[in-house]
Amino acid sequence: FLLFLQMWRTLLNSHLTARSGFCWRRLFTMQLKTSEFQSLFTDGLNGLAELFVKHHHELRIAGGAVRDLLSGRRPEDVDFATTATPEEMKRMFQSAGVRMINTKGEKHGTITARLHNENFEVTTLRVDVQTDGRHAEVEFTTDWQKDAERRDLTINSMFLGLDGTLYDYFQGYEDLQNRKVRFVGSAVERIQEDYLRILRYFRFYGRVALEPDDHDPETLKAIRENGCGLASISGERIWVELKKMVVGDHAAHLLELIYSLELAQYMGLPPDGDIEEMKRVWRNAKAHAPKPATMLASLLHSPEEVEKMDLRLKVSREEKNLALFLVRYRRELQKSPDEPDSLRPYTDFIIDSREADYQNKVCELLKYQGEPKLLAQLSRWSIPRFPISGHDLRKMGITSGKEIGVALQQLRDVWKKSRYRMEKEELLSYVKTG
Numbered sequence: 001f002l003l004f005l006q007m008w009r010t011l012l013n014s015h016l017t018a019r020s021g022f023c024w025r026r027l028f029t030m031q032l033k034t035s036e037f038q039s040l041f042t043d044g045l046n047g048l049a050e051l052f053v054k055h056h057h058e059l060r061i062a063g064g065a066v067r068d069l070l071s072g073r074r075p076e077d078v079d080f081a082t083t084a085t086p087e088e089m090k091r092m093f094q095s096a097g098v099r100m101i102n103t104k105g106e107k108h109g110t111i112t113a114r115l116h117n118e119n120f121e122v123t124t125l126r127v128d129v130q131t132d133g134r135h136a137e138v139e140f141t142t143d144w145q146k147d148a149e150r151r152d153l154t155i156n157s158m159f160l161g162l163d164g165t166l167y168d169y170f171q172g173y174e175d176l177q178n179r180k181v182r183f184v185g186s187a188v189e190r191i192q193e194d195y196l197r198i199l200r201y202f203r204f205y206g207r208v209a210l211e212p213d214d215h216d217p218e219t220l221k222a223i224r225e226n227g228c229g230l231a232s233i234s235g236e237r238i239w240v241e242l243k244k245m246v247v248g249d250h251a252a253h254l255l256e257l258i259y260s261l262e263l264a265q266y267m268g269l270p271p272d273g274d275i276e277e278m279k280r281v282w283r284n285a286k287a288h289a290p291k292p293a294t295m296l297a298s299l300l301h302s303p304e305e306v307e308k309m310d311l312r313l314k315v316s317r318e319e320k321n322l323a324l325f326l327v328r329y330r331r332e333l334q335k336s337p338d339e340p341d342s343l344r345p346y347t348d349f350i351i352d353s354r355e356a357d358y359q360n361k362v363c364e365l366l367k368y369q370g371e372p373k374l375l376a377q378l379s380r381w382s383i384p385r386f387p388i389s390g391h392d393l394r395k396m397g398i399t400s401g402k403e404i405g406v407a408l409q410q411l412r413d414v415w416k417k418s419r420y421r422m423e424k425e426e427l428l429s430y431v432k433t434g
């Protein structure tokens with residue numbers, strides 16, 4: 001009997017491996033018991049898990065969270081997948097008195113349940129029957145492998161049972177360990193289902209790969225040939241991906257690749273973006289957590305290009321203003337040649353501007369220009385407060401608003417020359433009255 005069992009296992013294993021890359025051995029022996037995984041089990045999750053067991057539905061962690069857990073990270077958001085249909089889930093939650101929120105996702109099979117003040121997004125296993133490169137018509141299934149097949153990358157196609165069992169149909173774990181980013185099955189098909197996946201590929205490449213330029217040539221070919229599909233993707237979705245990519249590992253390599261694969265034009269970036277400047281800025285800034293807009297600004301030649309980019313990507317007002325600021329001042333505002341005073345032009349500029357957020361903008365400028373010492377100094381610096389107000393001058397007998405304005409400006413200049421050290425009494429002694 002044992003011999004028979006052994007033969008059966010070998011047969012099943014080779015059959016499944018050959019068919020789909022499904023590895024029987026790994027499926028049953030890989031058990032995750034890390035502290036990140038254990039820490040997910042809050043009262044809320046325990047309650048959710050119990051409900052699914054009670055109603056004989058399977059529930060597993062899916063996609064990005066499995067990837068993060070296997071890389072030793074605590075995932076930011078955890079998505080769940082289940083064999084239960086949305087209707088079955090609704091009945092189950094209703095009968096248990098569990099609140100459901102935001103039923104917008106229901107069409108795509110997602111129900112959000114709230115237990116112990118925590119939200120849990122649970123999605124029914126599905127197959128995308130029709131896609132137009134942006135949206136998908138879905139059909140529900142109870143086949144875990146079918147759901148894995150419609151996902152973008154092998155590292156994003158895994159499931160994790162709540163007992164820690166890994167369900168890996170496309171060698172995602174092996175790819176993660178080998179730091180390879182690969183599409184599930186055909187790259188062309190996965191991309192044509194949703195062109196945003198081109199940028200997701202780059203973003204995850206930055207997260208996972210050790211070296212730049214370690215791409216599968218077939219993948220790059222698929223991306224190049226389908227790049228124009230990005231034209232149909234909304235700017236907001238592109239920016240969500242791009243902003244993470246431009247400050248992640250290999251950012252300069254990936255942006256250069258975006259240009260060499262001729263994708264930039266579909267993403268609101270100028271066709272002749274300044275790649276050399278961008279590489280320099282990345283070298284300067286990467287150790288200092290630059291903002292995404294700082295990296296983008298390095299590619300742009302003019303304020304008009306910032307406007308054009310904003311029109312396409314709909315970046316936030318703050319991001320746009322930062323890019324405009326950097327494009328405008330990156331050459332104009334430079335450190336002083338006198339060593340002890342290097343920071344002075346920047347601090348003078350900030351005080352003169354009288355804008356609350358200029359200090360942060362100038363910090364980004366220093367990252368851009370590659371001035372780590374000045375950056376450290378400026379981060380510690382606090383804007384000195386001008387000690388004189390119109391009220392002080394009125395007390396001294398100056399009554400006309402115009403005169404007060406002029407006097408304040410003159411006193412500001414004196415104060416600036418004193419390197420912001422002069423105090424109120426001394427400054428007021430400069431005021432001529434009567």
Ligand SMILES: Nc1ccn([C@@H]2O[C@H](COP(=O)(O)OP(=O)(O)OP(=O)(O)O)[C@@H](O)[C@H]2O)c(=O)n1
Nearest residue numbers: 063064065079150151152153156157194196197
């Ligand atoms: N265009 C997309 C977007 C998502 N997914 C699948 O849906 C999962 C969840 O998507 P999302 O939360 O957007 O991304 P994550 O991979 O979880 O990455 P992040 O850590 O940034 O949330 C992905 O892992 C992947 O399996 C996909 O196949 N194609």
Ligand SMILES: [Mg+2]
Nearest residue numbers: 064065077079
């Ligand atoms: Mg996610």
